[in-house]
Amino acid sequence: MRSLEQFLQAYGESHRNPVNQYIHILCVPAIFFASLGLLWLIPVGNWLGLSASNAYWVNGATLLGVFAGLLYLRLSIGTFVLMVGWFAASVLGVIAIEQQGWPLLWISLAVWVFAWILQVYGHKVEGKKPSFIDDLIFLLIGPIFVSVEVAAKLGIKTRYALPH
Numbered sequence: 001m002r003s004l005e006q007f008l009q010a011y012g013e014s015h016r017n018p019v020n021q022y023i024h025i026l027c028v029p030a031i032f033f034a035s036l037g038l039l040w041l042i043p044v045g046n047w048l049g050l051s052a053s054n055a056y057w058v059n060g061a062t063l064l065g066v067f068a069g070l071l072y073l074r075l076s077i078g079t080f081v082l083m084v085g086w087f088a089a090s091v092l093g094v095i096a097i098e099q100q101g102w103p104l105l106w107i108s109l110a111v112w113v114f115a116w117i118l119q120v121y122g123h124k125v126e127g128k129k130p131s132f133i134d135d136l137i138f139l140l141i142g143p144i145f146v147s148v149e150v151a152a153k154l155g156i157k158t159r160y161a162l163p164h
Helices: 004-012 018-040 060-075 077-100 104-126 138-153
Strands: none
Touching (some): 018 060, 077 104
């Protein structure tokens, strides 16, 4: 498996245009959140026969979180901690939507579709196809890249230099 730096370098090759970068800075978190919102609705715990209180926490989103967490841990402890933060913030948003009685399915679906439309536009501006077309693992690398990109734009040094 490639190193985190290799993943970031490869991802960065199709994300050099500033318009595409800013679209990704907005849309990658939106897609991450909306994807978890949609996966949250898959009641895996119910299928496993768990009690209602435990079943709530065992769903498509938490299962993805466990498997993605293993990849992030393999890349680095820092990456794992970063992505636990992304996951926790998204889950808090999902729970808040549910507690308000708002339609999680429709909100997540609308955000997901709108953000992907913007991402496609960003790649049209960039003139390069999205990285995940060649390797689906890049769907999990996007949030890390955006985190490093935001840090760079804020003048925060990280150990990863992105191609520009």
